[in-house]
Amino acid sequence: MIRILDITFKDLLQLMRDFKTFMFLLLMPILFTFLFGYAFGGFGGNSDSRLPVGYLSQDNHWVTDSLHDLLSESDLISLRENVFLSPADLEQQVANGDLAAAIIVPHGYGRDVLKNRTDLRLIVIADTNSTAWTSVEAELLRITSRLDGAVRTATIIERIDSERMPFHYAFEKTLDAWNDPPIAVTETKSPAVAKVSDSGAALAHTAPGMMLQFAIAGLLTAAQIIVTERKTRTLQRLLTTSTRRIDVALGHFLAIFLLLFTQFTILIVFSQVILKVDYFRVPEATALVAVSAALCISALGLLIGFAAQSEEQAITFSLIPMFVFAGLGGAWVPLEVTGATFRAVGHVSPVAWGMDGFENIVARGLGFESVLLPSAALLGYALLFFSLAVWRLYASEEK
Amino acid sequence: MENLPAIEVLSLHKAFGENRAVQGVSFKVGQGEIFSLLGPNGAGKTTTISMLSCLLRPDDGDARIMGHSIRSDGNGVKSALGVVPQDIALYEDLTAHENLSFWGKMYGLRGSELKKRVDEVLDIIGLRERANERVGKYSGGMKRRVNIGVALLHKPKVIYMDEPTVGIDPQSRRNILDSVVALKDQGMTVLYTTHYMEEAQELSDQIGIMDHGQMIASGTHDELVKLVGGQTRIDLTVNAEPQRILGAWQSVEGVEQASVEDEKISLLVADSNQVLPHLFEAATRQAVRITSVDIREPNLEAVFLHLTGRALRD
Numbered sequence: 267m268i269r270i271l272d273i274t275f276k277d278l279l280q281l282m283r284d285f286k287t288f289m290f291l292l293l294m295p296i297l298f299t300f301l302f303g304y305a306f307g308g309f310g311g312n313s314d315s316r317l318p319v320g321y322l323s324q325d326n327h328w329v330t331d332s333l334h335d336l337l338s339e340s341d342l343i344s345l346r347e348n349v350f351l352s353p354a355d356l357e358q359q360v361a362n363g364d365l366a367a368a369i370i371v372p373h374g375y376g377r378d379v380l381k382n383r384t385d386l387r388l389i390v391i392a393d394t395n396s397t398a399w400t401s402v403e404a405e406l407l408r409i410t411s412r413l414d415g416a417v418r419t420a421t422i423i424e425r426i427d428s429e430r431m432p433f434h435y436a437f438e439k440t441l442d443a444w445n446d447p448p449i450a451v452t453e454t455k456s457p458a459v460a461k462v463s464d465s466g467a468a469l470a471h472t473a474p475g476m477m478l479q480f481a482i483a484g485l486l487t488a489a490q491i492i493v494t495e496r497k498t499r500t501l502q503r504l505l506t507t508s509t510r511r512i513d514v515a516l517g518h519f520l521a522i523f524l525l526l527f528t529q530f531t532i533l534i535v536f537s538q539v540i541l542k543v544d545y546f547r548v549p550e551a552t553a554l555v556a557v558s559a560a561l562c563i564s565a566l567g568l569l570i571g572f573a574a575q576s577e578e579q580a581i582t583f584s585l586i587p588m589f590v591f592a593g594l595g596g597a598w599v600p601l602e603v604t605g606a607t608f609r610a611v612g613h614v615s616p617v618a619w620g621m622d623g624f625e626n627i628v629a630r631g632l633g634f635e636s637v638l639l640p641s642a643a644l645l646g647y648a649l650l651f652f653s654l655a656v657w658r659l660y661a662s663e664e665k
Numbered sequence: 666m667e668n669l670p671a672i673e674v675l676s677l678h679k680a681f682g683e684n685r686a687v688q689g690v691s692f693k694v695g696q697g698e699i700f701s702l703l704g705p706n707g708a709g710k711t712t713t714i715s716m717l718s719c720l721l722r723p724d725d726g727d728a729r730i731m732g733h734s735i736r737s738d739g740n741g742v743k744s745a746l747g748v749v750p751q752d753i754a755l756y757e758d759l760t761a762h763e764n765l766s767f768w769g770k771m772y773g774l775r776g777s778e779l780k781k782r783v784d785e786v787l788d789i790i791g792l793r794e795r796a797n798e799r800v801g802k803y804s805g806g807m808k809r810r811v812n813i814g815v816a817l818l819h820k821p822k823v824i825y826m827d828e829p830t831v832g833i834d835p836q837s838r839r840n841i842l843d844s845v846v847a848l849k850d851q852g853m854t855v856l857y858t859t860h861y862m863e864e865a866q867e868l869s870d871q872i873g874i875m876d877h878g879q880m881i882a883s884g885t886h887d888e889l890v891k892l893v894g895g896q897t898r899i900d901l902t903v904n905a906e907p908q909r910i911l912g913a914w915q916s917v918e919g920v921e922q923a924s925v926e927d928e929k930i931s932l933l934v935a936d937s938n939q940v941l942p943h944l945f946e947a948a949t950r951q952a953v954r955i956t957s958v959d960i961r962e963p964n965l966e967a968v969f970l971h972l973t974g975r976a977l978r979d
Contacts, residue, residue: 272770276756276763283758503754503815506718507771508743 273517320368327376492571747816806837
C-alpha cells in the first residue's frame with residue numbers, strides 16, 4: 267500500500283513541476299465554460315429564450331404603435347425588426363427556421379381597428395403545423411384581443427363622458443389596466459421546472475459539460491507520464507524492484523484520480539460561487555457524481571497510458587475520446603434537444619452518464635436518488651477501463 | 666551460502682513468436698566476480714538479463730540468483746539484485762535526491778535508513794553538491810552515475826549492468842569502468858553486458874560470448890583466446906608487389922598462414938618476437954623494403970571472428 271502512495275506522490279510531484287499543465291487543467295475549462303455559456307445564452311442579460319418573430323409594419327397609426335408596444339413587451343415572443351426586409355425576405359427566414367413566424371401589419375390596420383372592422387387584419391407568415399406557431403398564435407390572439415378590447419372600452423367610455431374621459435385617455439387607461447388586473451392567476455412551478463426555465467439553464471449545462479470534457483483532455487498529461495515512464499525504461503526498472511505491477515497501476519491511477527478530483531472540486535466551487543450553478547443544492551449527490559466521474563476518467567487515462575506506445579499515440583488516444591465522448595455524450599449540445607436514437611447512442615459515452623448526473627442536480631432540480639444510476643454506470647465504466655489497463659500492462663511487459 | 670554461485674543460469678530459452686531470442690543459455694558466476702556477456706546487438710544479451718531480472722518469464726530453463734529461482738522466488742531474486750539498465754531510467758523532472766529517495770522506497774527502504782543510503786550513494790557517485798538539481802539538467806555522464814547509483818541503494822549482492830557505456834564520452838566511460846571494478850572490490854557480483862570487447866577484456870573474470878541467442882563460448886580471457894590457437898596476426902606493407910615477397914615469408918619458420926588483402930600481407934604466427942627478425946632478413950634478401958608493421962595480439966575480436974565468421978561490430 268505504501269508503495270502505491272509513493273508512486274502517486276511521485277506522479278503528482280512530476281505534474282506539479284509542469285506549470286503549463288496546471289494552466290491547461292484549470293484555466294481552460296473555466297474559459298470554455300464562459301464561452302459555451304455565452305454561446306448558449308447564459309449570463310442573464312444576453313439570455314432570451316423567447317420565440318423570434320419578424321415584424322414589418324406598413325401602417326403609420328397610433329393604434330399600430332400600441333400593437334407594437336404590446337408585442338415588444340411579450341414574454342413569449344421576441345420581435346425581430348428590420349425595415350430593410352421585404353415580406354418575401356420574412357417568408358424566406360420563416361422557411362429557413364430563422365424565425366418562428368413573421369407579422370406584417372398592413373396599411374390601414376390601425377384605422378380599421380378603430381372602426382371595429384374585421385376585414386383587414388394582420389398578415390402572419392408561419393408554418394402552421396409547428397408547435398412554435400401554436401404559441402405565437404395564442405400570444406397574438408391575446409394581444410390583439412387586448413387591443414380590440416381597449417378600443418371598444420374606450421369608445422364606450424367616451425360616449426358616456428367624453429369631457430372627462432376622451433378616447434385616447436380612456437384607451438391608454440384600459441391598456442394599462444391589463445398590467446394590474448383585478449383578478450390574477452398565480453402560477454407555481456415545481457423546483458425542477460423552475461430550474462429548467464431559469465436564465466442560468468445554459469450554464470447549468472455548459473459548466474458540467476466543459477468540466478467533463480477537460481477532465482478527459484487532462485488525461486493527455488497524465489497518460490504521457492506513463493508513456494514517458496515506459497519510453498525511458500523507468501517502468502521496466504520499477505518492475506525489477508519488488509514493486510508489483512498492480513501497485514504500479516494503482517499508484518498511477520490514484521495520482522490521476524486525485525488530479526481530476528481536485529480539478530472537479532475547483533470547477534464546481536467556481537461554478538457555484540461565480541456562475542451560480544447550484545451544485546451545492548444536493549452536495550452529497552454532487553460529490554457522488556464527481557467521485558464516480560473522476561474514477562471513470564482516471565481509469566480511461568490509465569488505459570491510454572498503458573496502451574499508447576509513444577507520446578504521439580498518447581495525444582491521439584486522449585483527443586479521440588475527448589471529442590467523441592464529449593460530443594456524443596452531450597457535453598456540447600444537450601442530449602435533450604436530440605432525437606431518441608441519438609440520446610440512446612450517446613449513452614454509450616460515459617460523459618452522457620456524467621452529464622445526466624450533474625444535470626439532474628443543477629438543471630433538473632432532482633434529488634440524490636436521481637444520481638444513483640448515472641453514478642453506477644460511471645463506476646461500471648471505471649471498472650472496465652481499469653481492468654483493460656491492467657491487462658494491457660501485464661501483456662505489454664511480457665513482449 | 667559462501668560457496669553458492671551468485672548467478673547460475675540453467676538452459677534458458679525465450680522466443681517471441683518465430684524469433685528464438687535465447688536458446689539454451691547456461692553459465693555460472695561466482696560471488697564477487699565480474700562476468701561479461703559479450704555479443705553484437707541482437708545476440709540475446711538484454712533478453713537474458715530481462716529474464717534474470719524477472720521482467721520476462723523464460724519459456725524453459727531456470728536461473729538462481731543467490732540461490733533464489735527466477736521462476737519461483739521473484740521477490741527473493743529482486744531483493745538480491747540491482748539493475749542498471751542500458752537507458753537512463755530516471756525521472757528527469759525530479760532532482761537526483763528525489764530520484765534516489767523514490768527508488769530507495771521502491772527497494773523497500775524507509776525512514777532514517779533511506780536517508781542514510783541516499784546520502785551514501787550521493788557520495789559514491791560524487792553528486793552530493795548537485796543533488797538538488799533536476800536530473801534533466803545533468804550532463805550525460807552525470808546521469809549515468811545517478812543511473813548506477815539507483816542500483817546500489819539497497820546494497821544488492823548482484824548487479825546487472827546492461828551496456829552502461831553506450832553513447833557516452835571517453836571520460837565518463839572511464840569513470841564507469843572504474844566504478845565497476847570498485848563494486849567488485851566491495852564484494853559485489855557484476856553481470857556486465859557489452860558489445861565492446863575491450864571492456865569485457867579489461868573488466869572480466871569470465872566472459873561469455875553470445876550470438877543469435879546462444880552462448881557460443883565462455884571462460885576467462887586467456888581460455889577464450891586459446892580457442893583461436895593463440896596466434897598473433899601481423900599485417901605488413903612493402904614497397905613492392907606483395908606477391909614478390911609472399912612466397913619467401915610463407916616459408917619462414919613459425920608462419921602458419923599468409924594471405925594478401927588490400928595490398929597488405931597478413932601473416933598468422935605463433936610467436937611474433939621469434940618470427941619478425943626472419944621476416945626482415947627475407948625481405949632484405951629479396952631487395953624489398955618493409956614500410957609498415959602492425960602486430961595484433963590474439964583478442965576477443967579474433968575469437969568471435971573465429972567462432973562466427975563475422976566481426977563483432979557487424
